[in-house]
Amino acid sequence: MPTTRRRFLSLAGGVTAAGTIPIVMLRPLNATPTMLNAAIRNVVGEAPIRTGKIKLDIPPLVENGNTVPMTVSVASPMTADDYVRSIHVLNEKNPQPNIGNFYLGPSSGRAQISTRIRLADSQKVVAIARLSDDTFWQIAAEIVVTLAACTEEVN
C-alpha cells in the first residue's frame, strides 16, 4: 500500500499521541526494558524477587511528567531485627533507569518515603525494597503521562 500524504499524517498523529516512538528513535540512549532489567539486577544481584509487602502510590494519569508525586511504603515492623534497609525506584523509558535509592533503618520507625520524579513518557515505574534479611520485594505500576498541549522553547 503506497504511503499517501494523508496516511503519513495519520501515522505521525498516532505516534505523537502515543508519544513513544519518536523519542526512542531520536535518543537511542533511552532506558529500555533491557536496561531496566539490568538496573534491577544491579540492586538485587542473583536474589529472587518477590511480590507483596511493598506499595507504590503514584497517580496512574499524571498532568505533567516533569513533577510526579510518588510514595513508596513497605509493610515492616521496623524493629532492630526486622526492618527495611533500602528502597530503590526505577523506570523503564527515561534516558536512565535509576530514579532514586533511599536508605532506612530501624530508627526510621516507618518504612515510607515520598518524592517527586520525572517521567519522560508513559511507562512502567518499579519499586524494590531490600529487607534486613536480604530479601527483595518488588512492585510495578504503569503510568500514563499527559503531554502538554503547548510547550515553549527553552529560553
Added chain:
Amino acid sequence: MAALINVPTKAKRGEIIEIRTLTSHIMETGFRHAAAGDLVPRDIITSFTCRYNGSEVFRADLFPAIAANPYLSFFTVAKESGKFEFEWIGDNGYASTASASITVE
C-alpha cells in the same frame, strides 16, 4: 537559596515523626539541548543525608529523574531532644545544609 524544612518542634518520646524537605535546585538532567543544539551539562543533587544528633537516620542517592527543587519526605523515631541536620551534595561542588531543632518529652 532557600530550603523548606518541616520537622515537628515537639514530639513524645518514641513517636514516629515525618520529616519533609524541599530545596531549591534546577536538577538539570544532562539530557537536554539548548536552542543552539548544545547539550546542557548535568547539574543535579546526587546525595541527601539527614542526621539526628550526629547519627545518620536517612540517606538518598538522587538521579536526574528526580524533579527540580527536590522534595523528600521520610520518617524517624523521636528519641531525644536535639538537632536534625540536613545535607545536600551535588555536581560542580554543590553543597548546602540546613538544620531544625526538636524537643522530645
Added chain:
Amino acid sequence: MKFWRAIAVAALIAAAPVVLAGEIPPEMRRSGYSFMGPETRAMQDDDASNPGMLFVLDGQALWTKKSGSADKACVDCHGDARSSMKGVAVRYPAFDKTQGRPVTLDQRINLCRADHQQAKPLAYESRDLLALSAFVAHQSRGVPIAAGDDPQLRPFVELGRDLFNQREGQLNLACTNCHDDNFDRRLAGAPVTQGQPTGYPLYRLEWQTLGSLERRLRSCMTGVRAQAYDYGAPELVALELYLMSRARGLPIETPAVRP
C-alpha cells in the same frame, strides 16, 4: 425576534452591567486550581510542599536586603510586608501617574528600585524579580482580585480586551476561543481553563520553576504560532490588566502551582 433580543439585552444589563456578551459571568469564574488533579492541588495547598514557597522565602530575604547606591531595602520604606503589602497585588497592573500608563507589579518593583534605591532594574523572569513579586503577591493570598477599577485604566483595559478577542498566529486563534468558549474541554490531554490569573507568579510543573503571567501569555502566543510580544510590551501589560479585571473577585493564590 427583535422582542427577544431586547429581553436578552435587558436581562444582561440587569444581571451584570459590566459583563459583555461572550464573557464569563462572575458567578461562573473559576480559578485554574479547579481544573487540576488532586495531586497538583495537594502540592499547592501545603506550604511545606509547595515549591513556589522557596521563591517566597527568597523574596522575604530580598525584602530586607539593602540594594543600590541609596543603600536602602524595601523594608526601610514599606516596613513589615505582612501589613503594608496586603491587598497590593490584587490591584495590579495599576495606573502610574508619572508613566501615564499601567505598570505591572514587576515593573513597580523596578520603578521602586530606580526611584528610591538607585538600583539597577532586575531582568524580567530573573530569580530575584520573581522572588520579590511572589513575596509581595503572597501577602495578598486570599484577597479578592480588584484590578482595573481606576477610571484612568479604562482605555488600557479596552485594549487588553480587544487583544484577548483578536485572532492571531498561524492557528488563527484568539484567547477568547479557548478560554471563554471552550473551558472545561480538553486540548490534547490537558484541560482548557478560563485563563484566570489568580496565582502569579506561579510554579508551573511544565517550567519546573516559578514564572510570571507574561511568560505564560508568551507561551500561549507561541502555542498558537504567533509572534509573542516582548516582556513589558504595552500590549502584554494591557492583556495582563484585562485578565486581572476579568478575574475580579477571585482570591489571590500566589504562589499557585499549575501543571
